[in-house]
Amino acid sequence: MKLSVQTLDAQTAGDVELNDAVFGVAPRADILHRVVTWQLEKRRNPASATRERSEVARTGKKFGRQKGGGTARHGDRRAPIFIGGGKAHGQRARTFGHDLNKKIRALGLRMALSAKAQSGSIVVLDNLDVKDGKTRELAASLAKLNLTKALFIDGDAVNISFAKASSNLVGVDVLPAVGANVYDILRADSLVLTRAAIEKLEARFNG
Template structure:
């Protein structure tokens, strides 16, 4: 599959041949759903268990008389009614993540890339160089490319000038090729890859 390469000024900069094994896979909703669910659950921190009555280190000695003291007949200070006592019906320790086969994860990423290529929201740029890292200059470039909510993926490392210029622009996200993931790709209206990103992504699957 051949795709036109542009510059940030929306000028033509040649063509690039996209590997059909990476950008030409037929998307499946069930695979994409599994990968996105796995990815979001991996972000969740485990729930911390609270200390219940049996977990609190306090004296178990009966601290008052059974009768005649004018108070309730407590046996120890670990009871939930006391400050510092155990929590009644506290939260249990719990992890939310689950495993997903590497082949399914890789297939999901291919399908996410292919879905953007299929619906025409994939753009390939020559590079992401922004003059002096100015936000105003980048806003003008995005207007020429007709981009609003877009995910930009670069090569080994993100372009420093682009990262500086896009820091305050809402809806513009930037990732290195190694950080490409299904959730961020599907969430963006447009996917913008550099030539270096295309090479890295194809090498990632062919390696």
């Protein structure tokens, strides 16, 4: 697949050929769903456990007499009805992440890239250099390119001037090539890749 390369000023800067092994895979909803579910569950923090009656550090001595005290019968002070006692039916420690085969993860990323390519949602830029790192200039450039909710992927590292200029723009996310992931790609309306990003992504799967 061949796409035209543009600059941030909406000028043509040549063409680039996309590798069909990375950008020409037929997407499958089940694979994409598995990868997105795995990503979101990996983001969840583990649930912390509460201490129940047998786990609180209080005396186990019986509180008062069984009968004749004029109050309800009690065992020790660890009971949940007492201040400082254990939690009744408290939540247990739990982790939500699960393992997913590396081949499935790699396939999901290639399918996500291919889905954007097949829908015509991929824009290729020569680079992400923003003069003086000005947000106003970047906003004007993105308006020319008709990019609102977009994910920008750069090469080894994110362009510093672009990261600075885009930090206050709503709907603009930027990642290095190593951070490309299925969830962020699918949720963006447009996927913007630099030449360096394409080289890194293709090398990642063909290496």
